[in-house]
Amino acid sequence: MLPFASITIIGLGLIGSSIAHGVKASMPTARITGYDADPSVRARVQELGFCDDVADSAGAAVIDADLVLLCVPVGAMAAIAADMAEDLPEDAIISDVGSSKGNVIASLQAALPRARIIPAHPVAGTEHSGPDAGFATLFNDRWCILTPPDDAQEGDIERVRAFWEKLGANIEIMDAKHHDLVLAVTSHLPHLIAYTIVGTASDLEDVTRSEVIKYSAGGFRDFTRIAASDPTMWRDVFMSNKDAVLEMLQRFSEDLTALQRAIRWDKGDELFDLFTKTRAIRRRIIEEGQDDAAPDFGRSHE
Amino acid sequence: MLPFASITIIGLGLIGSSIAHGVKASMPTARITGYDADPSVRARVQELGFCDDVADSAGAAVIDADLVLLCVPVGAMAAIAADMAEDLPEDAIISDVGSSKGNVIASLQAALPRARIIPAHPVAGTEHSGPDAGFATLFNDRWCILTPPDDAQEGDIERVRAFWEKLGANIEIMDAKHHDLVLAVTSHLPHLIAYTIVGTASDLEDVTRSEVIKYSAGGFRDFTRIAASDPTMWRDVFMSNKDAVLEMLQRFSEDLTALQRAIRWDKGDELFDLFTKTRAIRRRIIEEGQDDAAPDFGRSHE
Ligand SMILES: NC(=O)c1ccc[n+]([C@@H]2O[C@H](COP(=O)([O-])OP(=O)(O)OC[C@H]3O[C@@H](n4cnc5c(N)ncnc54)[C@H](OP(=O)(O)O)[C@@H]3O)[C@@H](O)[C@H]2O)c1
Ligand SMILES: NC(=O)c1ccc[n+]([C@@H]2O[C@H](COP(=O)([O-])OP(=O)(O)OC[C@H]3O[C@@H](n4cnc5c(N)ncnc54)[C@H](OP(=O)(O)O)[C@@H]3O)[C@@H](O)[C@H]2O)c1
Incomplete structure (x- = not known):
């Protein structure tokens, strides 16, 4: 039925x-x-x-x-x-x-x-x-x-x-409140960051927009996909889930500042430890069928 | 020959x-x-x-x-x-x-x-x-x-x-100096940000790691691919291109702060304008053959 x-x-x-x-x-x-x-x-x-x-x-x-x-x-x-x-x-x-x-x-x-x-x-x-x-x-x-x-x-x-x-x-x-917190981190914050970095990259004086596009295969292009999402939809999401988004953004900024300090003071071990930990999450996402195991999202390299 | x-x-x-x-x-x-x-x-x-x-x-x-x-x-x-x-x-x-x-x-x-x-x-x-x-x-x-x-x-x-x-x-x-600036934005900064957000997401108290993995298709999973890259390689890149990476990071942080303010003060138009601008870059990357035009990187949805 x-x-x-x-x-x-x-x-x-x-x-x-x-x-x-x-x-x-x-x-x-x-x-x-x-x-x-x-x-x-x-x-x-x-x-x-x-x-x-x-x-x-x-x-x-x-x-x-x-x-x-x-x-x-x-x-x-x-x-x-x-x-x-x-x-x-x-x-x-x-x-x-x-x-x-x-x-x-x-x-x-x-x-x-x-x-x-x-x-x-x-x-x-x-x-x-x-x-x-x-x-x-x-x-x-x-x-x-x-x-x-x-x-x-x-x-x-x-x-x-x-x-x-x-x-x-x-x-x-x-419940809705928990949903909004979970999605703030798994969806809203990633979109906000992707929009930001694409904006940053398009407004540089010393690096031209053509260069950004030409060498985007170094990682940047992944962010441009997300930052090509519908502007109306995303404006509305950020305005309506403001509190959770701002909270996650605050945490992200703190973590970014810590990494910035580690680079400035040559703390290679701190970088290495974080970069090792983050691999495990990717592995689990693939194991649980939430992403493609093929390298590079399975993009064609022909 | x-x-x-x-x-x-x-x-x-x-x-x-x-x-x-x-x-x-x-x-x-x-x-x-x-x-x-x-x-x-x-x-x-x-x-x-x-x-x-x-x-x-x-x-x-x-x-x-x-x-x-x-x-x-x-x-x-x-x-x-x-x-x-x-x-x-x-x-x-x-x-x-x-x-x-x-x-x-x-x-x-x-x-x-x-x-x-x-x-x-x-x-x-x-x-x-x-x-x-x-x-x-x-x-x-x-x-x-x-x-x-x-x-x-x-x-x-x-x-x-x-x-x-x-x-x-x-x-x-x-020249090498220009290379290091260009790649800081098209490759090194994206990796740094991806490592950071994956780290942030795995250290929350109110959202479990299982939830982060489960709902990663909202955008987060794209970042985990980059953050699964080799830790030794990337530690070395950040240490050796420190000045350019720190400069780009500084600009990114300023832009992120501006976006944070726009959300806090309900400036929907500012968000909308940025989100509209970033779409154009994606279009050019695809036109110039630097990424797949298929939605979602051509991931299979079967
Ligand atoms: N895209 C995703 O990845 C995704 C995933 C999960 C959930 N969602 C949610 O799904 C919803 C739709 O997103 P979408 O990606 O499908 O967006 P979309 O492709 O832009 O479609 C939205 C449609 O709604 C129409 N619309 C706007 N205001 C309307 C109104 N007052 N009355 C009737 N129709 C109206 C729009 O018409 P116009 O041509 O006038 O704009 C447009 O055709 C959003 O709430 C979004 O948060 C999206
Ligand atoms: N991956 C990319 O996306 C990419 C793109 C462009 C350029 N690059 C550059 O390419 C280079 C290699 O990266 P990769 O991705 O190929 O890394 P990889 O897959 O980890 O390979 C590096 C290899 O070098 C070996 N090695 C380390 N130190 C060595 C030494 N002192 N003498 C001889 N062999 C040594 C490593 O052995 P162990 O098993 O002992 O570690 C490993 O087998 C790096 O400089 C990187 O910046 C990488």
Whole structure:
């Protein structure tokens, strides 16, 4: 049995379109209705054909839904929830895929005080965005974190779990506050640092931008992938998970200062010890199937 | 005509063995002699068969060479040069592949005052090391930077250029000081930052190491690849390119502080502007063939 028969996806970018492709592949009889604020996205989705129906407003999109998935930038969640409040069926479950949770839950609860809200965050993505970027296997073997509020019903949680499992994800449940701290370190801080270093490298006087690009295979290019991610999405993430991000940033800065001192005072042993320790983490990530074991991410060297 | 007929490679790890494989593929009649300080590496290289000869000492390895390539960590360059000083043929060219150049050149010139020194740095690598990690195509379409000293002979530079071109590399010539500044930003700073964040993430109290590993697909895992690189090699790079690394680190820290303030004071526009600018660099890296255009580095999502 399908966990949901009529699924509405609001926001048809990378995540929204990947969910739609995944539903088509694993739950082919479910009906998908889509909506996006951007008319050109809606037109493109019609062409791509991964929704059964593309609605002209958020309200029209949700009217028959038993699952509504908000796949818009986290800063847009409050507005879109307010938009659909009047039309949301009483027994529909409302979920989202936002990269931060505490703030999003508060917005959804404020706009939809009687709704059955089960927030989720699939920890999977690429640096691309928009409706052409999605693909059905994005969530395969990735974790999807559910952060149900205290008053959520067990049955609702189980249905959302079943939905994500059908898309290939593994499920973990945690409270929103802890989610926001964990993701601050495994996702938000890495993005912030990548954006910073790419900015630093493009603003030097003694090294030209062409040189930075030419010799980027020394390591820099890895950071540019992350720093090519969607600006709106990431602005919203940093603003909405501000406290946890600032805390992690503070720790990172302290550690960087310690390393700076070690270099300045020729403390090779300190460097060596840190560089040895960090290898072990990579090994475990590969063992647990969270990255490719092939050297250089499996990039082609032909 | 081959640029060199008898090539000695000292240090048979990732770079040394990749050069040997490349020579076998593109200059099959050249003779390769190898040497490594580690007896187990020498034994393994005998088994792998990519050297015609594996010598028992640096001196014995260089005695018939017309090109000697030092492929050891940059901190070991001075000692290995001193070791072979008595046996180096007068007309041999000596080169290296060290990731920093100013310091290495000074060491080589001090140990081998009359030698014909043409330093090089192939900007290519993976996070793996040792003699099993090498492969012939590592240098394909990557840049190799030559940093010849002022008194180098034009003919010697051209022979080393021809050698690297046969391995598939594109050649650029610059002075050592500029090289060290450019690579500080495109390679050394990215490694330092990656090592730092992986260290930060493994030392948290409120987020467990298992959680960091589990949710690493949010961006963190990209950094762990770089932070899995060889600790000896990288300790040596930071110690030997200290001034340029500290300068770049200083700039990075200032930029990070600015971003931190923008988050603290909810300056979304500042974030958005930076995040938009950094996308352009990624685009140019891909256009110039320095990275894979496929999303997520072309990682498999099956
Ligand atoms: N990308 C990732 O790696 C990743 C991973 C996990 C979770 N997430 C989360 O997933 C969500 C979507 O991210 P994404 O990567 O899919 O972004 P995306 O590709 O940029 O797609 C977002 C879509 O939402 C539309 N939109 C924006 N505001 C809207 C509104 N008020 N009403 C309806 N549609 C609206 C956008 O239209 P416009 O064309 O007008 O912008 C865009 O088409 C975000 O909350 C993000 O935090 C992302
Ligand atoms: N990896 C990269 O991405 C990359 C890219 C461009 C340039 N480089 C440069 O290439 C050089 C080699 O790096 P790699 O990645 O090939 O390292 P690697 O895989 O660790 O290989 C280095 C080899 O040199 C040996 N060695 C160390 N000290 C020696 C000595 N005094 N005499 C003889 N052999 C000695 C090591 O033996 P042990 O087993 O005893 O350590 C090891 O087998 C470094 O200077 C590095 O900066 C590296």
